Amino acid sequence: MQTWDDRQPIYQQLADMLAAQLLDGDPLEGAAMPSVRALAGRYLLNPLTVNRALKALGDEGLLENRRGLGLFVMAGARERLRAAERNRFLHSEWPRLRERLRRLGISAQQLNWEER
Amino acid sequence: MNAAEPNVLVKASHLSVRYGAKAAVDDVSFTIPKGRIVGLLGHNGAGKTTLMKAMVGLTQGEGELSVLGFQPRPQRAQLLEQACYIPDVAILPRWARVEDLISLMSGIHPRFSAERARSLLRRTSVGLRDKVKTLSKGMVVQAHLALVAAIDAKLMILDEPTLGLDVLSRKAFYEMLIDEWCDGERSVLISTHQVEEIESLLSDVLMLNEGKLVLSISLEDMEKRFVGVSHDAAVAEQIAAAHPLLRYRTGAGPSGNAAIFDGAPPEHVQALGQRIRPSLVDLFVALTRKPELDRTHF
Numbered sequence: 001m002q003t004w005d006d007r008q009p010i011y012q013q014l015a016d017m018l019a020a021q022l023l024d025g026d027p028l029e030g031a032a033m034p035s036v037r038a039l040a041g042r043y044l045l046n047p048l049t050v051n052r053a054l055k056a057l058g059d060e061g062l063l064e065n066r067r068g069l070g071l072f073v074m075a076g077a078r079e080r081l082r083a084a085e086r087n088r089f090l091h092s093e094w095p096r097l098r099e100r101l102r103r104l105g106i107s108a109q110q111l112n113w114e115e116r
Numbered sequence: 117m118n119a120a121e122p123n124v125l126v127k128a129s130h131l132s133v134r135y136g137a138k139a140a141v142d143d144v145s146f147t148i149p150k151g152r153i154v155g156l157l158g159h160n161g162a163g164k165t166t167l168m169k170a171m172v173g174l175t176q177g178e179g180e181l182s183v184l185g186f187q188p189r190p191q192r193a194q195l196l197e198q199a200c201y202i203p204d205v206a207i208l209p210r211w212a213r214v215e216d217l218i219s220l221m222s223g224i225h226p227r228f229s230a231e232r233a234r235s236l237l238r239r240t241s242v243g244l245r246d247k248v249k250t251l252s253k254g255m256v257v258q259a260h261l262a263l264v265a266a267i268d269a270k271l272m273i274l275d276e277p278t279l280g281l282d283v284l285s286r287k288a289f290y291e292m293l294i295d296e297w298c299d300g301e302r303s304v305l306i307s308t309h310q311v312e313e314i315e316s317l318l319s320d321v322l323m324l325n326e327g328k329l330v331l332s333i334s335l336e337d338m339e340k341r342f343v344g345v346s347h348d349a350a351v352a353e354q355i356a357a358a359h360p361l362l363r364y365r366t367g368a369g370p371s372g373n374a375a376i377f378d379g380a381p382p383e384h385v386q387a388l389g390q391r392i393r394p395s396l397v398d399l400f401v402a403l404t405r406k407p408e409l410d411r412t413h414f
Contacts, residue, residue, distance in 0.1 A: 006392040
């Protein structure tokens with residue numbers, strides 16, 4: 001079964017998980033999100049928690065509510081997510097990674113940028 | 117329904133149930149509003165089953181109890197048209213075929229939909245022609261839930277519904293319950309020992325300890341009221357001095373320590389570690405320990 005960590009509210013963890021799926025194109029832009037009940041059933045969550053997660057994604061401009069039809073993935077949602085991820089990498093992951101590379105004495109020339 | 121409080125499905129006020137001199141349920145008061153999934157937690161003998169029985173009129177209590185606006189004992193027949201109940205000792209007749217049970221239910225329950233039961237059963241691996249005795253334990257419970265969830269009721273009371281089921285059957289059970297029955301208006305009361313597993317499902321929790329209600333709170337309020345702090349072993353004494361409700365280990369190593377406080381501890385105590393979400397199971401342990409085992413009082 002799905003496990004949730006104790007560092008963050010569960011709705012936030014669900015929102016992060018759904019955002020990661022959107023980034024992978026699941027569901028695609030313009031497509032309908034699964035219903036609250038379907039998500040609640042799939043992740044064994046209280047529907048109120050699912051509602052909060054979906055609202056958070058709506059507030060980030062990733063989902064839109066089409067009256068009577070439910071929630072849909074907004075056009076441009078993936079690009080927006082990618083931009084946010086890029087930003088997060090550059091500002092929080094990269095400084096740590098750079099620090100580690102320095103400690104290990106690895107220069108940019110030593111890094112293999114091509115897949116082999 | 118209660119005209120004054122249309123959103124309240126269940127209201128208990130100073131309810132006690134006695135077996136001889138012993139109070140199995142001891143002066144409890146709570147309400148269950150519409151659209152909630154409420155967990156009833158307690159050790160064996162804490163009074164969970166007795167409370168549920170009182171709610172469906174199977175046992176007589178003192179004090180006030182209103183379920184869907186009915187007094188459960190004298191108005192049991194009317195109540196059971198709108199409430200479903202799966203007792204902890206629930207059994208389906210072994211010789212019957214599933215389709216026979218559907219016909220039986222259609223005959224006795226005015227709000228049962230045979231069509232709905234068949235559609236719910238299609239979610240499961242249970243066939244209409246299957247006899248109960250050929251089904252696995254998990255399939256029997258699924259069939260039972262499908263039959264009960266096909267009743268258009270406002271309240272479902274489930275006493276240890278997943279006891280003895282493997283993890284996949286438990287997941288399938290809760291999935292059907294949430295996806296097919298909960299609609300934001302209906303409420304469910306579930307008692308279980310598998311606290312970790314249903315925590316994320318619940319909107320509210322009722323905690324019984326030796327017949328007394330030690331906690332009645334929404335999960336949202338619980339996360340605000342109870343503060344968990346994970347900390348290093350080095351600051352354990354300072355944490356203990358701030359009188360937490362419970363201290364426990366979250367993992368191996370010196371950093372795997374945590375404490376739960378009722379209400380936010382002072383800033384300087386919170387600063388000793390990192391704030392975490394206290395889990396329901398830890399809170400359950402903290403609030404239902406037997407006093408003789410409680411070392412924090414020494």
